Amino acid sequence: EIVMTQSPATLSVSPGERATLSCRASQSVSSNLAWYQQKPGQAPRLLIYGASTRATGIPARFSGSGSGTEFTLTISSLQSEDFAVYYCQQYNNWPPGTFGGGTKVEIK
Amino acid sequence: EVQLVESGGGLVQPGGSLRLSCAASGFTFSSYDMHWVRQATGKGLEWVSAIGTAGDPYYPGSVKGRFTISRENAKNSLYLQMNSLRAGDTAVYYCARGSSLGYFDLWGRGTLVTVSS
Numbered sequence: 001e002i003v004m005t006q007s008p009a010t011l012s013v014s015p016g017e018r019a020t021l022s023c024r025a026s027q028s029v030s031s032n033l034a035w036y037q038q039k040p041g042q043a044p045r046l047l048i049y050g051a052s053t054r055a056t057g058i059p060a061r062f063s064g065s066g067s068g069t070e071f072t073l074t075i076s077s078l079q080s081e082d083f084a085v086y087y088c089q090q091y092n093n094w095p096p097g098t099f100g101g102g103t104k105v106e107i108k
Numbered sequence: 109e110v111q112l113v114e115s116g117g118g119l120v121q122p123g124g125s126l127r128l129s130c131a132a133s134g135f136t137f138s139s140y141d142m143h144w145v146r147q148a149t150g151k152g153l154e155w156v157s158a159i160g161t162a163g164d165p166y167y168p169g170s171v172k173g174r175f176t177i178s179r180e181n182a183k184n185s186l187y188l189q190m191n192s193l194r195a196g197d198t199a200v201y202y203c204a205r206g207s208s209l210g211y212f213d214l215w216g217r218g219t220l221v222t223v224s225s
Contacts, residue, residue, distance in 0.1 A: 034211035036153075043202055043215035044153065055213065087153055091210030095166040099153040 002026050002093050006086075006100035012108040019075040021103045023088035028068045032092035035064055035073045038102075039084045047086075048073065075105070083107055110134035110214060112203045117219030124193050124223070130186040130203030130216055138181040141206035144188050146199035147218075154199075157188060158206065171197075193223045 003026040013019045023033065031051040036044040046055040048064035051071060061076040075082055088100040116128040128144070144156040157177040158166040165177050176189040186203055201221055205214035 032209065036212075043217050044212070045215070046211065046213050049207070049209070049211045049213075089153075089211060094210040095158055096155045096168050097210050097212075098155070101152045 001096065002029060002090050002098050004088055004090055004098050004100035006088055006103045008103060009101070010104045010106060012106050013078050014108045015080060016077050017108075019078055019082075019105055021073040021075075021086055021105070023066075023071040023073070023100050025069045025071075025090055029090040029092035031067045032090060033064075033066070033071050034089045034091065035062075036087045036089065037082075037084045038087065044087065078105070112205065112214060112216035114201065114203050114216045114219040117201065117221045119222045119224065120193055121225050122194060122223055125189070125191045126193065126221060128188040128190070128201055128203075128219060128221070130188075132184045132186065132203075132205075135205075135214075137179075137184040141208075142177075142179060142186045143204045143206050143212060144177065144186075145202045145204050145212065145215075146197075146221075147202070148199040151199075156201070159186070190221070193221075195223050197221060198223045 005024045007022045033051045035048040038044040052064045063074045065072050085102045085104045087102045091097040113131045120126050141160050143158045146154050146156050159177045174192045178187045200218040202218045203216040204212035207213045
């Protein structure tokens with residue numbers, strides 16, 4: 001099973017600043033990587049798939065990059081509604097589509 | 109409106125059974141793979157089961173032999189029969205729509221399952 005590792009576990013950022021989240025796969029997943037956002041008490045929401053393609057309705061301040069084993073989610077200028085937990089998920093080796101442990105983006 | 113709505117969660121004793129349902133609307137349900145994903149309180153996401161458009165089921169080792177996923181396309185519904193429940197199965201269970209590639213592009217709001225005596 002492919003293991004997904006996210007870092008850092010918690011990221012403290014001021015509104016308007018840039019946030020960079022990392023996700024590493026234990027073996028290559030090509031570009032078969034998705035990012036999800038989850039706010040407290042809500043279901044996850046798809047942000048990015050194919051490592052870099054924004055899902056419908058996702059603002060341009062969210063961008064994804066990487067391939068193989070190293071991936072990055074960047075939020076260019078954090079808005080108040082962006083403070084949440086972010087998960088990466090590989091779907092190259094499916095099933096299962098394994099998730100990372102999450103990165104919590106909190107207000108600094 | 110495109111949505112998924114789960115139901116059927118609740119409190120059950122260890123060793124007991126529970127059946128979750130997910131009602132889909134706003135899209136052609138029969139054309140999509142469907143999944144269950146769970147999340148224990150304060151923890152991350154764990155894929156629990158999947159069913160393909162042809163009804164082919166998939167499970168991780170942690171639930172194989174205890175959980176059964178099924179679908180009823182005529183009713184736009186997805187189900188998860190959970191038997192021999194353990195305390196470790198306590199979680200919010202989400203119904204999710206699978207894209208053709210394997211990521212989840214639509215999620216329900218979840219239903220809470222608590223396994224406790």
